[in-house]
Amino acid sequence: MNGTKTKVMNGTTNGSSKTGAQNGTADGSTPNKGIITTMNGAPVKNVAGTQRIGNQLRATLLLQDINLLELIQHLTHERIPERLVHARGTGAHGYFEVTDDISDVTSADFLQRVGEKTPLFVRFSTVAGERGSAETVRDTRGFAFKMRTKEGILDWMFLSTPVFPIRDGAKFPSFTHATKRNPRSGLPDHTMFWDYFNNNQEAIHFLMFLFSDRATPVDFQHADCFSINSYRFTKSDGSFVYVKIHVKTNQGVQNFTAAEAQTVAGQDPDHQTRSLFDDLEAGKTPSWDVYAQIIDPQKAASYPINIFDATKTLPFEDFPLRKFGRIVLDRNPDDSFAEVEQSAFSPTNIVPGWALSPDPIIQTRALAYADTQRHRLGVNFIQLPINRPEHSFNPLMRDGAATFKSLGATPNYFPSTFSHYGMASQYAQPDEEHWLGTVVNFESQLVDADFAQARIFWEKTLAGEPGQQDNFVSNVAGHLSSAVAEVRTVTYAMFTRVNADLGMRIQKATEALVAGTATKAPPKTNISSKLADMKLADLHAKKQSAHNDTHNFDLFAHKAWNLS
Numbered sequence: 001m002n003g004t005k006t007k008v009m010n011g012t013t014n015g016s017s018k019t020g021a022q023n024g025t026a027d028g029s030t031p032n033k034g035i036i037t038t039m040n041g042a043p044v045k046n047v048a049g050t051q052r053i054g055n056q057l058r059a060t061l062l063l064q065d066i067n068l069l070e071l072i073q074h075l076t077h078e079r080i081p082e083r084l085v086h087a088r089g090t091g092a093h094g095y096f097e098v099t100d101d102i103s104d105v106t107s108a109d110f111l112q113r114v115g116e117k118t119p120l121f122v123r124f125s126t127v128a129g130e131r132g133s134a135e136t137v138r139d140t141r142g143f144a145f146k147m148r149t150k151e152g153i154l155d156w157m158f159l160s161t162p163v164f165p166i167r168d169g170a171k172f173p174s175f176t177h178a179t180k181r182n183p184r185s186g187l188p189d190h191t192m193f194w195d196y197f198n199n200n201q202e203a204i205h206f207l208m209f210l211f212s213d214r215a216t217p218v219d220f221q222h223a224d225c226f227s228i229n230s231y232r233f234t235k236s237d238g239s240f241v242y243v244k245i246h247v248k249t250n251q252g253v254q255n256f257t258a259a260e261a262q263t264v265a266g267q268d269p270d271h272q273t274r275s276l277f278d279d280l281e282a283g284k285t286p287s288w289d290v291y292a293q294i295i296d297p298q299k300a301a302s303y304p305i306n307i308f309d310a311t312k313t314l315p316f317e318d319f320p321l322r323k324f325g326r327i328v329l330d331r332n333p334d335d336s337f338a339e340v341e342q343s344a345f346s347p348t349n350i351v352p353g354w355a356l357s358p359d360p361i362i363q364t365r366a367l368a369y370a371d372t373q374r375h376r377l378g379v380n381f382i383q384l385p386i387n388r389p390e391h392s393f394n395p396l397m398r399d400g401a402a403t404f405k406s407l408g409a410t411p412n413y414f415p416s417t418f419s420h421y422g423m424a425s426q427y428a429q430p431d432e433e434h435w436l437g438t439v440v441n442f443e444s445q446l447v448d449a450d451f452a453q454a455r456i457f458w459e460k461t462l463a464g465e466p467g468q469q470d471n472f473v474s475n476v477a478g479h480l481s482s483a484v485a486e487v488r489t490v491t492y493a494m495f496t497r498v499n500a501d502l503g504m505r506i507q508k509a510t511e512a513l514v515a516g517t518a519t520k521a522p523p524k525t526n527i528s529s530k531l532a533d534m535k536l537a538d539l540h541a542k543k544q545s546a547h548n549d550t551h552n553f554d555l556f557a558h559k560a561w562n563l564s
């Protein structure tokens, strides 16, 4: 069932994949080229045979059988730790192209020339599930883009929700634990899940997205993503603006209902990876348009919404979208472990013209990624082909396991009489705010205004999409009904704070499920025919209206509070 359309394996000695996998072709110049070898490059007579005394199945094997030793020993070391979050993912190659001039707000070299293309690799992921988990589950989707610019690697790490559940970095471990498995039973635990959110209600806006059908996209090609955090576009004169990025699919937004997502998860847990892989093998080139919300620092200082609060969006009427590029995918990876699993993204991979901001979540993220990657991939993960920039040089960072870039005799200290390298004095440090103040231990507090954008999402956005309010209620009820009564009660109060009718409907639907009195089964859908129909061209027109709705959610955002 669900076999991929294209074979990826192409034999051992003389096959060659469409994408150029290196598997050696005998050319006569190197005697062992084109044949299987041991690790040191010596020919193997029979890779499937094992050395023994006597030509029989009953035998004691010999330790001198280097082929067998190497095969088994390599296999037992094949696995590396999976990512702490975003463990389940897939990837693709393509490019970023500048479509519109944006050089008035950034000096980033790769954005200076309309039409210029920058090579790009993307890894798509779910967040909470483990590496082998089903892909169509209710979750945020991760979009991690790696662009190989001439001035270094720039990573954009975005999510399919326009908001994040936390705005205090120290809460990330609690959020992560609560959305994974119960530490005692090893099972997913809905009591734990809702108990976390009941006690951290600034996440309410995020929850509204998570329990809408937006959190069950049919695949990655039919989803948008958002930077959420504010970053900075900087100029070489030292000036800057804040910026949020929106990446909108040109395939149209297409979501499963909960029932459809569940059926597909059972039929084909790899559905999203397969869909992307098959599309690229078939020569399709999925694309996304890239927009910036430009935020003047003066305006940000007095704006009623704190632009560094990752639980909030910024209204388009005050911060219109400005298109400046597009992302096109055109090629599958050749080796999913080498490229997808070993890829290492970080918001600290920045280039001149793009900078971090004082957003506390982005500041926390600045320490997390390269740190976990040293654990997950080893200290020299940046030297792996998928991660290494075109050029990098820093003789003060050297050695460590698996060093394969030689820095020669360059002094490993600084300054030195014998150093013959310069520094990039032409790059001005961006003017940053001047920081002066007392050290405080700050934790953001929940205020009524934290419910305002969630309320708009319920009363305006979902209300404007036929059936979506009903789906939202049944999505929450289906999940919440597995939590214990004392937790359910607090959750009803939380949704009542968004909207009294919403709270009442969730309570009624959930308690009906708990009491086992829910008689109406979820509508049956014919998934196989639906999947068969899912062609990009068909979906484009059909889903354009949903697409527009998705992006208009923050048109209505209130501006009545400031968290700082």
Ligand code: HEM
Pocket: 082, 083, 084, 085, 086, 089, 123, 124, 125, 142, 143, 144, 157, 158, 159, 164, 169, 172, 226, 227, 228, 229, 310, 343, 344, 345, 361, 364, 365, 368, 369, 372, 373, 376
């Ligand atoms: C304090 C907040 C956060 C922390 C501490 C954090 C930490 C992490 C960690 C440890 C990983 C695994 C990295 C790896 O193993 O290579 C990860 C992956 C990821 N994070 Fe975050 N994260 C945070 C918030 C966010 C936010 C706000 C976004 C997007 C707006 C985001 C986007 C991603 C993406 C896309 C990945 C997957 C990268 C990949 O495909 O390799 N994270 N995060």
